[in-house]
Amino acid sequence: MDFIIFTVAMAALVYGADFVIKESQRIALHFNISHYVIGATLVAFGTSMPEMAASMMASYGGKSEMAIANVVGSNIFNITLILGVVFLISKNMNPKRDIFVKDSAWIIVPVVIFMLMIQDSVISRADGILFLLIMVSYILFLFTGPKDDFEDAIDEDLSKEKFNWLKTILFLGIGFVLTIGGANFVVESGTDIARLFGVSEWIIGLFLIALGTSLPELVVSLVAVKNGNAEMGIGNIIGSNVANFSMVLGASSIINPLTINLITAQFDIYVMVGSSIALLFIVANKLYNKTGAIFLLTILSLFLLNSF
Structure with missing residues (x-):
């Protein structure tokens, strides 16, 4: 039964992601907003909802x-797996936005703040409020800073259509429901199987739930690349990682202060920090190609080999 649920949930993810990308394009076209900003906000927050739901329930x-x-x-899977695959399959990827100049702080600063917060092995409610303020700052930064030139590739058929708020909100909502609902069913069925084998909470969260809740980002980013919107894919990952720290950990720690065993989590946290530094190196050198892909996928391979 779990295998049937998994298959249906994956189909929902794929179709939901297509709805999200199409309607996000409509909004970007209507308001003359770059695909990167749409990817880093609307799409990123939407695809981070599974992480938020899973962590808040936990x-x-x-x-x-x-x-x-x-x-x-x-965050590890978002950078190493998703961007690794995006860079591997995309052709002639050349974002017009200078991501290193404009967004490098948002790649590394949330990681640094997280590292400082967990030194006492607790993320308190006060820490959670600070995380939520970081989310507000990120949104203000994206929408009040200098605008990108709106020269992203967009579906020509969309540009000919008249913008309809009701239709856009309806299909965007359907897309998010399918994407997030599909991810949740993937997580639930996978977690049930894992528990039968007596796997620890940390391992379930780190691999099964984390990978499952990262599926919306993966599918949305792949669909974005397929539709010629690689910038939306990159924006989705950077925005999702910011949302994971600020929105997900912020809300979860306000519900209950979160404790962490730094000895158990040490290796995985180091990999997360290393992945963020690797992404910083890639955007600094504009390695949006197979070289960057191999770099990230190698980190993922080493992470998986050392974990298992």
Whole structure:
């Protein structure tokens, strides 16, 4: 039964992602907003909802390690797996936005703040409020800073259509429901199987739930690349990682302060920090190609080999 649920949920993810990308394009075209900003906000927050739901439920149930492991694992998979695959399959990817100049701080600063917060092995409610303020700052930064030139490739058929708010909101909502609902069913069926084998909460959060809740980002980013919107894919990952720290950990720690065993989590946290530094190196040198892909996928391979 779990295999049937998994197959149906994956189909929902694919179709939902297509709805999200199409309607996000409509909004970008209507308001003359770059695909990067749409990807880093609307799409990123939407695809981060599974992480938020999973971590908040874990926090409510007193499973702190699962809540934190979900965020740590999701950020690792977002960078190494998703961007690795995006860079591998995209052709002639050349974002017009200078991501290193404009966005490098948002790649590394949330990681540094997270590292400082966990030194006492607790993410308190006060820390959670600070995380939520970071989210507000990020949104203000994207929408009040200098605008990108709106020269992203967009579906020509969309540009000919008259913008309809009701239709856009309806299909965007359907897309998010399918994407997030599909991810949740993937997580639930996978977690049930894992528990039968007595796997720890940290491992369940780090791999099964983190990978499952990262599926919307993966599918949305792949669909974006397929539609010629690689910038939306990159924006989605950077925005999702910011949202994971600020929105997901922020809300989860306000429900219940989160405790973490730094000895158990040490290796995985180091991989997360290393992945963020690797992404910083890639955007600084504009390695949006197979070289960058191999770099990220190698980190993922080493992470998986050392974990298992």
